[in-house]
Amino acid sequence: MSTTDTTIPNLTPRKKAELLAAAGDPEAVVAPPGGGGGPVLWVRQNLFGSIRDSIITLVLIVVLGWLGYNFLHWALLDATWSGTDAAACRANPDGACWTFIGEKYRFILFGTYPYGEQWRPTIMMIITVMMLAASCDRRMWNWRALAMWIVGGTICGILLFGGVFGLSYVETSSWGGLPVTLVLAVLALAGAFPLAILLALGRRSNLPLIKALCVGFIELIRGVPLISLLIMASVMLPLFLPTGVNIDKLLRALIGFMLFAAAYLAEVIRGGLQAIPKGQYEAADAMGLNYFNKTRLIILPQALRLVIPPLVNTFIGFFKDTSLVYIIGIFDLLTAGDSAVKDPAWRGFANETYLFLAATYFVFCFSMSRYSQYLERDLNKSQRR
Amino acid sequence: MAMQSTSGVPRPAAAKAVFWRDPNIRAIFYQVLVVAIVGGFVWWLVSNTLENMERQRIASGFGFLGTESGFDIGDTLVHYSPADTYARAIWVGILNTLRVALLGIVLSTILGTLIGIGRLSRNWLLAKICTVYVEAIRNVPLLLQLFVWLSLFRFYLPDKANAVDIIGIKISKKGLQFPVPVENPAYQWVGIAVLVGIVAAFAVSHWARRRQAATGKQFPTVWAGLGLMLGLPLLVFLAAGAPLQWNIPTLGRFGFSGGGEVLPEMTALLLGLTIYTAAFIAEIVRAGILAVNKGQSEAAAALGLRSGTAMRLIILPQALRVIIPPMTSQYLNITKNSSLAIAIGYPDIVAILNTTMNQTGQAVESTVLIMACYLTVSLTISVFMNWYNKRIALVER
Numbered sequence: 132m133s134t135t136d137t138t139i140p141n142l143t144p145r146k147k148a149e150l151l152a153a154a155g156d157p158e159a160v161v162a163p164p165g166g167g168g169g170p171v172l173w174v175r176q177n178l179f180g181s182i183r184d185s186i187i188t189l190v191l192i193v194v195l196g197w198l199g200y201n202f203l204h205w206a207l208l209d210a211t212w213s214g215t216d217a218a219a220c221r222a223n224p225d226g227a228c229w230t231f232i233g234e235k236y237r238f239i240l241f242g243t244y245p246y247g248e249q250w251r252p253t254i255m256m257i258i259t260v261m262m263l264a265a266s267c268d269r270r271m272w273n274w275r276a277l278a279m280w281i282v283g284g285t286i287c288g289i290l291l292f293g294g295v296f297g298l299s300y301v302e303t304s305s306w307g308g309l310p311v312t313l314v315l316a317v318l319a320l321a322g323a324f325p326l327a328i329l330l331a332l333g334r335r336s337n338l339p340l341i342k343a344l345c346v347g348f349i350e351l352i353r354g355v356p357l358i359s360l361l362i363m364a365s366v367m368l369p370l371f372l373p374t375g376v377n378i379d380k381l382l383r384a385l386i387g388f389m390l391f392a393a394a395y396l397a398e399v400i401r402g403g404l405q406a407i408p409k410g411q412y413e414a415a416d417a418m419g420l421n422y423f424n425k426t427r428l429i430i431l432p433q434a435l436r437l438v439i440p441p442l443v444n445t446f447i448g449f450f451k452d453t454s455l456v457y458i459i460g461i462f463d464l465l466t467a468g469d470s471a472v473k474d475p476a477w478r479g480f481a482n483e484t485y486l487f488l489a490a491t492y493f494v495f496c497f498s499m500s501r502y503s504q505y506l507e508r509d510l511n512k513s514q515r516r
Numbered sequence: 517m518a519m520q521s522t523s524g525v526p527r528p529a530a531a532k533a534v535f536w537r538d539p540n541i542r543a544i545f546y547q548v549l550v551v552a553i554v555g556g557f558v559w560w561l562v563s564n565t566l567e568n569m570e571r572q573r574i575a576s577g578f579g580f581l582g583t584e585s586g587f588d589i590g591d592t593l594v595h596y597s598p599a600d601t602y603a604r605a606i607w608v609g610i611l612n613t614l615r616v617a618l619l620g621i622v623l624s625t626i627l628g629t630l631i632g633i634g635r636l637s638r639n640w641l642l643a644k645i646c647t648v649y650v651e652a653i654r655n656v657p658l659l660l661q662l663f664v665w666l667s668l669f670r671f672y673l674p675d676k677a678n679a680v681d682i683i684g685i686k687i688s689k690k691g692l693q694f695p696v697p698v699e700n701p702a703y704q705w706v707g708i709a710v711l712v713g714i715v716a717a718f719a720v721s722h723w724a725r726r727r728q729a730a731t732g733k734q735f736p737t738v739w740a741g742l743g744l745m746l747g748l749p750l751l752v753f754l755a756a757g758a759p760l761q762w763n764i765p766t767l768g769r770f771g772f773s774g775g776g777e778v779l780p781e782m783t784a785l786l787l788g789l790t791i792y793t794a795a796f797i798a799e800i801v802r803a804g805i806l807a808v809n810k811g812q813s814e815a816a817a818a819l820g821l822r823s824g825t826a827m828r829l830i831i832l833p834q835a836l837r838v839i840i841p842p843m844t845s846q847y848l849n850i851t852k853n854s855s856l857a858i859a860i861g862y863p864d865i866v867a868i869l870n871t872t873m874n875q876t877g878q879a880v881e882s883t884v885l886i887m888a889c890y891l892t893v894s895l896t897i898s899v900f901m902n903w904y905n906k907r908i909a910l911v912e913r
Contacts, residue, residue, distance in 0.1 A: 177640035184639045191641050340547040344554060351887075354848075354894040356855035358866055359886045366879040370568045371561045447655070454657040458859050465660055481667040489656045489664070496655035 206486075217477050231480040232487050235471040239487065242307010242467040248299065252310040255287040259313050267502055272436070280321070303381040307462035309491065311381070315453040315463065319388040320396075320446055326389070327396030332426065334397065335404055345397075352394035357455050360387045365459040384456050392449055399441050403434035440510065443503035447496045454492075464488060565880065580876045581606070587871055589863045591779050602872055609868035610889055616782065616864065617851040617893070620789040624850065625843075627790060628797025633827075635802050646798065653795035658853055661792055662860050665784040673780075684764055692778040693765035702756035706749045713748040717741035781862040785854065793850050800842045804835035836908050844901035848894050855890075865889050 179185040209226030211219050212233075220228035232239075241249045262283045266276050291310065294300035306314075333345030352360070364387025368378060407430060415425040454465040462470075468488045472481045535541055569576060581603040588598045593611045596604060634646040653661070670689060674680060679688035686693040697703070717740070724735035765777065808831050816826035857864035866886055873882040 177638070180638055187639055188641050191645060195645070338543050338547050341550050344550065351891070354891045355887045356852035356866070356890060358855045358858065359883060359890065362866075362870065362873075362886075363883045366873065367565075367883060370565045370879065373564050374568055374571060451655075451657040454659045455856070457659060458856075465657065465663075469663070481663070482671060485660060485664045485667060488660055492657055492660065493652070493655045497651065500651075500655065 217480075220480065227483050227486075228480045229483065231471075231477055231483055235474075235477070235484070236487070238308075239464070239468045239471050239484065240308045241310065242462040242470075243305050244307055244310070245299070245301060245305065248293070248301060251290045251293070251298070251301075252306075252308075255290045255310055256313060258283050258287055258290075259317065272439075284321075303379050306381065308467040309464045311456075311462060312450070312453050312464045314381075315385060315388060315456065315461075316446070316450045318385055319392045319449055319453075322385070322389045323392035323396050326393040327400055328431070330393060330397035331400035331404060334401055349394045349397050352390055353398070357388075357391050357452055358458055360391050361455060361459050363387060364390075381461060384459060384461050388449075388453070388456075391452075395445055395448075396442070399438050399445050400434065402441065403436075403438035404430065406437050407433050436510075440503045440507040443499055443506065447499050447503075450495060450499070451492065464491065569880075574877050574879075576878070576880070578881055580872075580878055580881070585872070585875075587875070589868065590861075591782055591863055602876075605868050605872070606865065606885065609863060609865035612862070613851070613854055613857075613864040613866075613889075614893070616785055616789065616854045616857070616862070619786055620793065620850045620854065621847050623786070623790040624793040624797055624846075628794035629801050631794060631798035632801030632805070635798060636805060650795045650798050653792055654799075658788060658792045659856055659859055662784055662788040662856060665787050666780065666860050669780045669784060684762065686765060689780065690777075691780045692783065694776050694778075695762040695764045696776045698761040698763050700759045700761075702753070702759050705752050705756065709749040709752040710745065713745040716748070717744045720744065779862075781857070781860050784860055785857050785862050788856075789850055789853055792853070793846055796846050796849075797843065800839055800846065801835070804837075804839035805831060807838045808834045833908070840901065840905045840908065844898060844905070847897050847901065851893055851897065852890065 178188045205225070206227050209223065211223050211226055211228050211230050213219070214230045215234065217228075217231070220230055237246070237249060241252055244252055262279060265271055265279065271279070289295060289298070291306065291314075292301065330345045330349055333341045334349065336342050336345070361384060364383045365380070368383045368386065372378060411429055411433065412425070415429040420428065453463055456463050457466045457469065460466070465488060468484050471477070472484050536545075568574075582601055584599055585602045585605045586598050587605070589596055589605065589608055591612060592608045593615060594608060596608050631646045631649060634642050635650070637643045637646075673687060673689045676688045676690045679686040679690075679693070684695045720735075720740050721737045724737045724740075728734055812830055812834060813826060816830040817823075821830070854864055855866040858867040858870060861867075869882045869886050873879050876882075
């Protein structure tokens with residue numbers, strides 16, 4: 132047994148037994164084939180397949196158990212759930228202080244938006260999330276999505292700004308929290324998209340000067356960190372514009388963000404353009420279409436469909452990257468959470484807040500990444516047998 | 517228009533078409549048009565900027581680089597004091613960025629590869645934990661993760677007075693303080709011995725590979741190399757009389773003095789960058805391994821290679837071809853993401869130039885410097901990775 136064992140490399144016990152049985156080893160016992168075998172066999176094969184696996188499993192169980200036990204005690208069993216001030220939490224330093232989140236969740240989600248008007252950003256977020264969900268349906272991938280976003284976006288803008296229909300006007304400096312994060316992510320994508328298409332087409336162009344301009348812009352933006360673009364937008368944009376033109380702080384951040392998004396989206400779209408078979412271009416030429424019609428009718432509809440899964444992934448990145456506006460002082464979700472942490476009356480409950488923020492970001496990003504994975508599988512269905 | 521075969525029929529000698537239908541002339545026209553629009557836009561921005569700067573009396577030019585900076589930097593690799601110039605401060609920032617980026621690249625590659633392989637493990641629990649790690653880390657913003665690490669340090673680490681002491685290494689809210697050997701002239705020779713050892717190890721591995729190719733005889737390259745790289749310096753050290761004296765950090769009134777230290781901001785940044793990027797690298801490594809034909813691992817098993825050896829000699833070299841291009845962009849991401857340092861108070865290039873901008877008011881020059889620094893670093897990494905990619909690429913006929 133031991134001599135044969137060394138010549139056979141790491142195989143599952145089942146494979147090993149089969150090989151030994153085939154070699155005529157009378158001791159080898161092969162389990163019956165098929166999926167059956169019950170949980171005991173499953174555990175033995177998947178958790179204790181070899182000595183090394185067993186050690187790994189045991190170590191992981193111990194570590195996970197310790198972490199899970201401590202987390203459970205901190206987050207649930209020893210946590211403080213009631214009260215209206217920090218006193219109860221301070222008396223119980225070993226547990227989480229969910230009272231703090233209960234007190235502060237509206238501030239974290241809406242920032243300094245007038246308290247009585249916070250139903251407006253709430254409805255705006257519900258509309259945005261519903262539009263995002265509706266856009267996931269492939270039947271919407273045409274003029275309908277565009278129309279929906281224009282109508283919905285207008286409603287959201289009216290809700291947030293106010294000033295009409297008896298809604299009080301709320302300026303952007305009072306906006307805060309999750310609505311700002313959503314506005315930044317969605318508007319950056321929407322604003323950057325047309326520019327990105329032009330850049331991607333320009334980069335594939337035969338005209339050397341146009342190509343050089345596009346390559347230069349894309350590589351410049353992709354070569355520097357987003358923070359430097361945001362700093363540039365917030366500090367230098369006022370210098371760039373004619374004297375006397377004042378530009379809103381949120382809009383400045385949005386412009387910086389759009390430039391960033393355009394460069395990255397352009398590369399994604401270029402991937403789609405390159406994936407289209409050359410025959411499509413040639414066929415369009417043979418039909419006598421000019422460049423504009425060829426691009427509009429033949430190339431882009433196919434290319435944009437191809438890039439939707441990577442586009443969703445890029446959007447997840449933008450959604451996370453909106454948190455960087457913290458550095459230039461825009462009141463997004465992360466900044467709002469951080470301000471809540473710094474409230475002198477509630478010092479020392481950072482971990483609870485960060486967990487709450489992480490959970491919020493996670494819900495958005497994870498569901499989008501799941502959707503992107505589903506889409507990729509679904510779109511590749513025709514290529515799989 | 518009647519269809520006609522072009523074969524045999526000579527094309528009509530460039531019929532005098534109207535000049536605006538000539539593709540060449542059109543191409544020139546479009547390019548001139550676009551360049552004129554872009555150029556005009558840029559000119560408009562620049563003239564506005566110049567006008568605004570004159571009106572607000574903002575100085576221009578890079579003259580400020582030579583003047584005294586007047587601010588202190590908490591974490592420096594080279595000697596620096598507030599009396600030094602802005603140029604020196606910026607140099608400190610560049611070194612800090614490079615330090616965190618390089619360490620991050622090395623650590624996240626190791627961690628990411630382990631987790632990527634872990635996700636493919638036969639051990640169900642290990643694979644699931646690696647999956648949960650990747651999904652949890654990828655879907656939360658890096659900046660938030662940096663805050664979490666810093667907050668955890670502040671929350672769970674002891675005060676500097678009760679610092680945990682492990683063989684002279686002190687861990688506390690003030691960071692990590694560790695003893696360093698007192699300078700000694702013999703250390704130069706030890707350093708040279710290390711270099712000689714590395715060169716010798718390379719020579720041995722080269723010789724061993726050629727001998728194995730020629731005769732099939734194996735040679736314990738790893739152990740011999742380690743022996744050369746560690747043993748040679750040790751011999752020199754002992755021959756010099758083993759001069760060893762430790763500069764141990766001691767707690768004074770204002771914190772620790774003596775020894776080396778790693779500040780909590782640096783640790784949080786490095787930890788955050790490593791853990792975040794490792795999640796992406798894990799996915800790249802996993803995809804790379806899955807892209808290798810299953811027949812390759814079966815063939816390796818048929819040759820009698822152990823799974824570790826098969827992974828090292830058969831699977832990973834082939835997977836590398838798929839892995840390297842996306843890996844390059846992750847390395848660039850680490851470098852760019854290290855600029856988040858500014859949010860948690862680690863003095864990297866962006867943080868220092870931001871301070872410079874606030875002190876001098878020269879926003880344009882500071883931003884240009886930030887971008888120039890990052891473009892240089894990004895370009896260097898791309899060039900190196902492209903060279904490496906070419907080296908390992910499949911050589912086809």
